[in-house]
Amino acid sequence: SQQGEEDPQALSIQEGENATMNCSYKTSINNLQWYRQNSGRGLVHLILIRSNEREKHSGRLRVTLDTSKKSSSLLITASRAADTASYFCATDGSLQGGSEKLVFGKGTKLTVNP
């Protein structure tokens, strides 16, 4: 059962620009996480935002959560070529069997051109 849906599916920007990716979901959540995946590699956790939080920062990353719209956004500021990767949102919530069921979206493929 797919919960999060990222938008856009693909994004190409120039180095130094900001990249914004969005995630929408359907049911109530306890928290939302963002992960990064370099081509063919394992996913790496970036940031977790709880349902009672609206914004969170980590280095060049800024995540927002709007539970009324069931959406989240990930902003990467001053992007670098090394940020080229796929980015996934993942949600877990009471309607999905609790915290043991983390459901991933299909991802946004970000390309940062030097």
Add this chain to the structure above:
Amino acid sequence: EAQVTQNPRYLITVTGKKLTVTCSQNMNHEYMSWYRQDPGLGLRQIYYSMNVEVTDKGDVPEGYKVSRKEKRNFPLILESPSPNQTSLYFCASRPGTAAPGELFFGEGSRLTVL
């Protein structure tokens, strides 16, 4: 170094030949999970385990088996592989199940079934 180790990383096999993909974590995590990743479908959960001897089905369990006899190991068994099981497989773990938290992923196992 804290890590999730999967083996083999690459495997080509034939229909019907039983195979096992091993997963081991050295972080004393209670929770472990298997995902498969397919183009256009994102990550889908196959099986998960809340602790030793406790396993449960994810979204796409058909054709797979798992076992959790020891805390650190969570092998994925394909009793009779078929071509539709050609995929990129990821094992992941997390400290506990009571609270949400980041998943730690292995590097992936790319399986081709001919």
